[in-house]
Amino acid sequence: MATIQIENGPAFSCGPHDTIMRAAVRAGHGFPYECNAGSCGNCRFELLEGAVHHHRADSPAYGERDQRRNRWLGCQALPESDCRIKVRLDAHYESTYPPRKLAAELVDIAPITHDISEFTFRVVEAQQALPGQYALVKLPGMDAPRAYSMCEVSDDGLTWAFQIKSVPNGKASAVLARLHPGALVDIDGPYGMAYLREDADRDILCVAGGSGLSPMISVARAAARSSALAGRAIHFLYGGRMMRDLCGEPMLQALPGYGERIHYHPVLSAQPLDGAETWTGRQGFVHEAAAELFGERLKDMEVYFAGPPPMAEAIKRMLHDNAVPQGQVHFDEFY
Ligand SMILES: Cc1cc2nc3c(=O)[nH]c(=O)nc-3n(C[C@H](O)[C@H](O)[C@H](O)COP(=O)(O)OP(=O)(O)OC[C@H]3O[C@@H](n4cnc5c(N)ncnc54)[C@H](O)[C@@H]3O)c2cc1C
Known part of the structure; x- marks a missing residue:
């Protein structure tokens, strides 16, 4: 020590x-x-x-x-x-819930898309986290942990779920692909500043691309359940390349207020879209879609985003160009 x-x-x-x-x-x-x-x-x-x-x-x-x-x-x-x-x-x-190292057991794996799955762990001692935060997960056989954001931590603090995208040739991705329920891992958390601000009385915009699904689902779920934010709209923008990448809508549909104050806006970026696809929705990048959809309204929104570095850079520039105050923008850089 x-x-x-x-x-x-x-x-x-x-x-x-x-x-x-x-x-x-x-x-x-x-x-x-x-x-x-x-x-x-x-x-x-x-x-x-x-x-x-x-x-x-x-x-x-x-x-x-x-x-x-x-x-x-x-x-x-x-x-x-x-x-x-x-x-x-x-x-x-300063952390609301100071991070702790906890032993955890994998209890469930559920596929979401062709390359994103939800991994649910049971931790040995209750630990709380704020919606949108992440943890360091040390997988069996790996010498360094990986950061993954929780999509949900149960109210009793014992169940932690993560939506994780498999990365080609990724070391942790390869370990996760071989993991079965019963596997033991170490979880250290929570960390991160991109958590839901319940005291910000503004409409909410969550922007996610690829691996950014998990923290944005966590923020949207908690915002939907928050009595402080009951009168506020929640807009969820998800960007993928092809139709097979799209996800998140069923999780939002399960929330009270879906279609009324909770809205899902998918956008596809592949150019051209695969000939076999029949996509009639929005095309382009999520930052372009956010600017088109909300324009002037952006500066009155509380904005959360998560995803790969190029997406995060483009969103930061777009928010700056639209005069969104920095204090209303929340993200933890992904690497
Ligand atoms: C704050 C944060 C939150 C994230 N949340 C999610 C999420 O919710 N879902 C998701 O799918 N992905 C998330 N990621 C990305 C994730 O952590 C991994 O980078 C990604 O899954 C690829 O890991 P890999 O081992 O498969 O690939 P690899 O290519 O083998 O590893 C790449 C990444 O691992 C990390 N790394 C490599 N070596 C070391 C080391 N020695 N010590 C520490 N770190 C190292 C680096 O961040 C590097 O970018 C998040 C990243 C960050 C920083």
Whole structure:
């Protein structure tokens, strides 16, 4: 167990296999972060005293300049001794439900599309999460966890479900394809800032592409059930390439208010669409569809989005062009 002292701030303990950022968040501190995979760089800190090494040696957000300045990524930095570090804590990153590491058993796998399935786990101890958050799941035989967003955490905090897209040649995707109910995994969560804001009294726009389905379904489900948001419309935009990619509508149809205040807007991007397809709906990218559908109204909406990096970049630009205040936009970058 190492003691980590933040310069001009609190000290906290970091357990043997924990990283400095995760240990800080567990202890209730607002250590900045986002992706938890060494890719975004938001959790960068300066090491003033002590020794650390990175769990992920090839972290994409870690460069030569960081090395020269003795900066490290909090989500990957494992302490080798007590440390003194410099980082600016921010209350925005304090967790409502501090993350915990829990053993879990896979209890169900249900296919959603040709490449997305829902994996449901039973955790050993109750843990709550906010709608839209994610967890780190360590699969059998893998040395590093993967971030997956929950589509649902049961009210008793014991059942956690994730909608996961299989990625060609992906390491975790290959493990998941072989997993059967009864398999044991480790879940560390919840993490993430893209959770439903029940105190924001605005119409809601959820935009999902591909692997972004899970957190957007979670946000839409919770918004539909929220009494604080009862008078608000919920628009769900889902983007896929072909018809076989489309999903999410049956989950929304199960919600009270579907077709009245809850609306599903599918959009397909393949150009040209496969000749065998008979698609008469919206074509293009989800950011274009959002701008076409809502235009001026966007700046009065609370916007949540999740999906692959190019989609996220295009949505950010589109929201900026439409003068949507940053405080109304919620996302955790996927990598
Ligand atoms: C915040 C967040 C939420 C996400 N939510 C979902 C979701 O709900 N559904 C979904 O399908 N996908 C989600 N993803 C993507 C998911 O985490 C994986 O990147 C994706 O499934 C591909 O994993 P793979 O192992 O199959 O592919 P691979 O190509 O083998 O792995 C790619 C990804 O794994 C991570 N990675 C690789 N090596 C390491 C390492 N040593 N340490 C830590 N991370 C490493 C990196 O993020 C990398 O981009 C999310 C990602 C993030 C960051």
